[in-house]
Amino acid sequence: MERFKANTKFLQYQLWQECNNGCPFCSERNQFKVDKAWALRFTLDKLDLPETKDYEEVGIIGGELFDNQLENDEVRDLFYQITDKIASMHFSKFYVATNLIYDMDKYLIPYLHHLRELGIMDKTLLCTSYDIKYRFHTEKSRKLWEDNMLR
Numbered sequence: 001m002e003r004f005k006a007n008t009k010f011l012q013y014q015l016w017q018e019c020n021n022g023c024p025f026c027s028e029r030n031q032f033k034v035d036k037a038w039a040l041r042f043t044l045d046k047l048d049l050p051e052t053k054d055y056e057e058v059g060i061i062g063g064e065l066f067d068n069q070l071e072n073d074e075v076r077d078l079f080y081q082i083t084d085k086i087a088s089m090h091f092s093k094f095y096v097a098t099n100l101i102y103d104m105d106k107y108l109i110p111y112l113h114h115l116r117e118l119g120i121m122d123k124t125l126l127c128t129s130y131d132i133k134y135r136f137h138t139e140k141s142r143k144l145w146e147d148n149m150l151r
Contacts, residue, residue, distance in 0.1 A: 009057070011057070011058045012058070013060050014060075015043060015062060015065065016033075016062055016069070017033070017062070018062060018063040018069055019064040020064060020067045020102075021064065021135070021137070021141075022137075037074050037075050040075065047085050055091065056092050056093070057094070058089070058093075059095030059097065061097035064099055066104070066106075066107040067101070067102035068106075068107075069107075076107075080114060083111075083118070087120045093123050094123055095124075096125070096127065097127045098126060098128055100128045100144075100148040101136075101141045101144055128145075
């Protein structure tokens, strides 16, 4: 069993602020939309900086990453390029934040298959949260989250 390491150096990239859920508690709510392709190219450039080698763990967050935010082919390709680059950098852990309130089969499941192909599933952690009061706007969205968690 791996022990918690208090001084782990963690680097996190916010790729964009767009999220379709609009949780009242979220700082991303009502934020402007950015050009995702530009933001992803910017992140790819940052991953090339020498100081990234000083970090042991890396994470990516949105807004949301998988609720139709990857429908554009160029954006999806750049997103996968970021993942490929992160996989090649040999971080000990890779965190991917998601709200899990969407159809997983469209973008998340193919992405998880890609992570398996890269050989980094064992160090990837999907990060989500369950907020009883604000996360789920309908019973359907709560059920969708629960079903996705069970998959």
